[in-house]
Amino acid sequence: MEGALKLWAVIVAVGALNYASRLSFIAFFARRSMPPLLARALKYVPAAMLTALIVPMIVDWKGAAADFATPRVAGALIAAAVAFATRSTLKTLAVGMAALWLLQWAAA
Amino acid sequence: MRQIVTSRDFREGFVEMLPACIGLTPFGVVCGVGAAAAGADWLASLGMSAIIFSGAAQILAAQLLAVDAPFAVIVLTCFVLGLRFLMYSAAMAPFLRPLPAHWQKGLAFLLTDQAFAAAVRRFHTSEDRHGAGLHFLGCGFALWLAWQASCMAGFLAGNLIPAAWSLEFAVPLCFLALLAPLFRDAPSVLAAATAGIAVLALAHLPMRLNLIAAGLLGIAIGTLADLARERWKAR
Numbered sequence: 001m002e003g004a005l006k007l008w009a010v011i012v013a014v015g016a017l018n019y020a021s022r023l024s025f026i027a028f029f030a031r032r033s034m035p036p037l038l039a040r041a042l043k044y045v046p047a048a049m050l051t052a053l054i055v056p057m058i059v060d061w062k063g064a065a066a067d068f069a070t071p072r073v074a075g076a077l078i079a080a081a082v083a084f085a086t087r088s089t090l091k092t093l094a095v096g097m098a099a100l101w102l103l104q105w106a107a108a
Numbered sequence: 109m110r111q112i113v114t115s116r117d118f119r120e121g122f123v124e125m126l127p128a129c130i131g132l133t134p135f136g137v138v139c140g141v142g143a144a145a146a147g148a149d150w151l152a153s154l155g156m157s158a159i160i161f162s163g164a165a166q167i168l169a170a171q172l173l174a175v176d177a178p179f180a181v182i183v184l185t186c187f188v189l190g191l192r193f194l195m196y197s198a199a200m201a202p203f204l205r206p207l208p209a210h211w212q213k214g215l216a217f218l219l220t221d222q223a224f225a226a227a228v229r230r231f232h233t234s235e236d237r238h239g240a241g242l243h244f245l246g247c248g249f250a251l252w253l254a255w256q257a258s259c260m261a262g263f264l265a266g267n268l269i270p271a272a273w274s275l276e277f278a279v280p281l282c283f284l285a286l287l288a289p290l291f292r293d294a295p296s297v298l299a300a301a302t303a304g305i306a307v308l309a310l311a312h313l314p315m316r317l318n319l320i321a322a323g324l325l326g327i328a329i330g331t332l333a334d335l336a337r338e339r340w341k342a343r
Contacts, residue, residue, distance in 0.1 A: 006179060007152050010169050013179075014186040015159035021193035023216040025201040027209075034198045041331040042195040044299040047290045048326025049189045050283050051300040052307045052319050053168060057280040061311050072277060079281050083288035092288075093134050096281040100274055 071103035117239040121226070121246025128222045129254035132163075135282045136255050139166045140262020141275055146170035150263060157259035161220070161252065164286070165189055166259075167279055168319075177316045185320045196224045203231040207241050215241060218248025295337060299330025 025034065058076045060067040079096030086092070112118055136157070143153035143166065156166045165186045172182040196219050204212045227244040234240045269275050290296050303326030310318035 003147060004149075004152070007146070007148055007173060008155065009179060010173060010182050010186075011152065011155045011159050013183045014165055014169055014190075015161075017183065017187045018160060018162055018165060018190045018193060019217055021187075021190045022197055022219040023213065024194050025198035026204055026212050026216045030201060030205070034194075037331070039195070039198070040334050041327055042191060043334070044296060044327045044330030045188070045192045045195075045323075047287065047296045047300040048303040048330060049323040050164070050287045050290075052303040052322040052326065053164070053189075054280045054283045054287065055304045055307050056311070056319075057276075059308060061308070066308050066311075075277065076280060076284065080284050080288065083284045084291075087285070087289055089131060089134050089282060089285040092285040093278055093281050096284070097274075097278065100277050104274070 071100055071107055074103055075100035112242060112245065115239075115242050117236075117242035118246040118249075121230075121243035121248075122250040123246075124226060124243075125222065125247045125250040125254075128226075129250055132222070132251070132254060133258045133261075134278070135163050135285075136258025137262035137265065138275075138278045138282050139163050139170075140259040140264070141266035141269070142167045142170035142262075142279060143259070144263050144266030145276070146173040148263070150260070153263040154256065154260060157256050158252075160186075161217070161255065162190060163255075164283070167283075171279075172316055175316060181315045181317060181320070185316070185323075188320055188323055193219060196221075199228065200224065200231075203227070203237070203240065206237040211241055215244055215248065218245070218252060220248070220251055223247045223251055295330045295333035298333045299326040302326040302329040 020028075025032075054076075058072050060070055060072075075096055078099040079092050082088075082095045083092040139157065140153060143156050146169075148156065148170070156169070160166050160169065168189055169182055169186055172185065197216065200215075200219065204215060207215070223244065226247045227240070230243050231237075231240045234243075266275075287300070291300065303322045306325045307318050307322035310321050312318075313321065
């Protein structure tokens with residue numbers, strides 16, 4: 001698919017599916033309660049999906065092995081500690097970016 | 109329309125969300141930067157924030173578009189990420205039931221992590237369902253407006269900031285801030301650990317299918333651990 005067309009197709013499709021999920025039990029299944037197993041599984045969607053998104057952005061994949069000894073991995077670990085302690089997006093961002101810049105500068 | 113906007117409940121919701129709006133700004137800016145990096149023009153960037161209206165899904169879509177993943181894989185991966193809205197939808201449904209159908213449909217669009225938390229508090233403390241609906245509308249509208257502004261600011265800044273600043277690192281940092289509060293029990297930690305290991309172990313899969321495969325594996329392990337924990341407690 002051509003670039004701009006694909007981009008808009010993704011916007012419309014993802015937007016529609018997100019809206020359908022938001023609407024699900026309010027409109028489509030309004031008369032039903034959620035199946036217990038589904039309710040149990042949904043609790044783990046954010047933790048699993050967010051981690052699956054984060055890890056490849058931090059760990060480099062070279063050939064057949066992951067490279068953990070990089071400024072980004074170290075910076076992310078420091079930021080994770082800040083995120084745990086403060087629960088603040090702004091502080092996590094500030095400390096994480098500062099740590100990355102320092103480590104990159106030290107490694108260069 | 110004027111009646112809605114000038115109502116006390118709407119204004120209370122709007123004002124109550126202003127601190128959350130400020131807190132969301134860095135995340136929105138990062139989403140705008142991501143849209144710019146994926147080659148979106150200003151209208152497509154606005155389309156992403158206005159229509160998708162979910163930071164994590166916007167970033168995921170932008171990243172998968174940037175590596176030219178197939179349309180179906182992008183949509184499916186974003187869908188799994190958005191499944192958490194089913195949970196919010198089910199929790200909100202009993203509160204919204206007394207409201208007219210078009211109100212329910214409108215309010216559902218504004219269902220986000222932040223608005224959900226504020227609205228549930230209000231519905232629990234207030235008997236006035238219509239007022240609580242207006243309050244939710246105020247919350248959702250404030251978040252929506254702030255989200256458009258911060259994403260647009262990120263889009264405009266994204267084209268100016270030099271690559272040497274490694275601003276793309278801000279994306280996992282924002283996600284880390286979202287993830288940390290979720291680690292409150294063993295099944296959540298197991299779900300995350302499984303997904304993190306699997307996404308690397310399955311990195312050889314084509315079309316970035318490792319994301320969705322690792323996510324589903326993590327959800328499955330988390331659910332199993334949750335079931336096992338309950339058995340253990342029941343003994």
